[in-house]
Amino acid sequence: MHPIDPARLAEAQGTVTQFLMNEHGDLDGFILDGTWQVYFPPSMSASVAAHVTQGDTVRVQGAAPRRTDVMSVFAIEAEDGETIVDEGPGRNRNHDNERDVQRVPVDLIGTVVLPLYGPKGEPCGALLGGGTSLRMAVRAAEELARYLAPGTRVHAWGELVSSELASTLDVAAIALASDGVAHPSTRAGRENAAR
Template sequence: MHWIDPACLPETKGTVTQFLLNPHGEPDGFLLDGKQQVHFPPHLGEHVMRHVSVGDTVTVRGVRPRTAGVIAAVSIHLGDGEIIVDEGPQRDGDGHERPEVETHATEVTGTVLLSLHGPKGDLRGALLDDGTSLRMPSHAAEALQAYLAPGARVQAWGDMVENGYGRTLEVSEIAEQTVADAGSDAGTGA
């Protein structure tokens, strides 16, 4: 978003309570005060992680899509006065390379605390009560909205990536779980 002047955008201030990872293990956002999702592009992840920690108070200037409660960060103002600005990806031929990450097949069960969205407001997954984020392509997430809504109890299967910043399950199957069928293995492909 290098073409947008951050000074003209609204500010949102809060305390970073959790980082969010994409399925490649790269930080691509965080939560403010446990409920406001802030998205930043993966090319900013390394810079953000060097300067922002859980517990820090930050001020974000960004764009808020009409359809979702996510802020696509254009700038992040840190408590020490430093400002991280999204100038867009590098254009000198040294583009953003995906890190090689180890994943492992697993299943998780939990209650959805928050639906997760992409920077344009597209539904992309959910955050569970144990801190695990579930991620899937937006077309699959749209078809499975009921499973990704706050309060839904779900069981999901897929490939997990974990690092010092968090854990994300790239969902291959998901099922609603009720108390009556807590032992059921019925799943729906993502």
């Protein structure tokens, strides 16, 4: 069965409540109305950052994987009237603004508000109450699903990438905040599908 449901090719409109960033420092999505996860290719990152801010109402066009509140979009109509379209890898990226991404080793404690899924509906981490997203390999996210459930208080270790719009922890290990027993979340097997 194909992961994209043809019946769920759709448009949606809502308010951007949180940006999502990949472990390379590119925006690759946002949360719409607090629940829908909207993903776009990282090549659209600079254009989205230039035309969309948290709290804006946007209209998106894309496809939704089966059984998740996720949409992989190919067009975003920003509140300022700009339409941002996926023109293929690297076509939307402003190479003059590329920068070296600073990765800071940290450990943090937070409460999961939303499990995160990738553009095809695969589990890939969680969003914490403070707005930081935890990203990990699909296999690790599947094996550690109980750590990624809403309301779970976790302690995570890894490398943090952040900007003024979003922050992401590339998780190396995670534990329930109460038990202190860290479980590795290796990057081996990470499925970095082109978005």
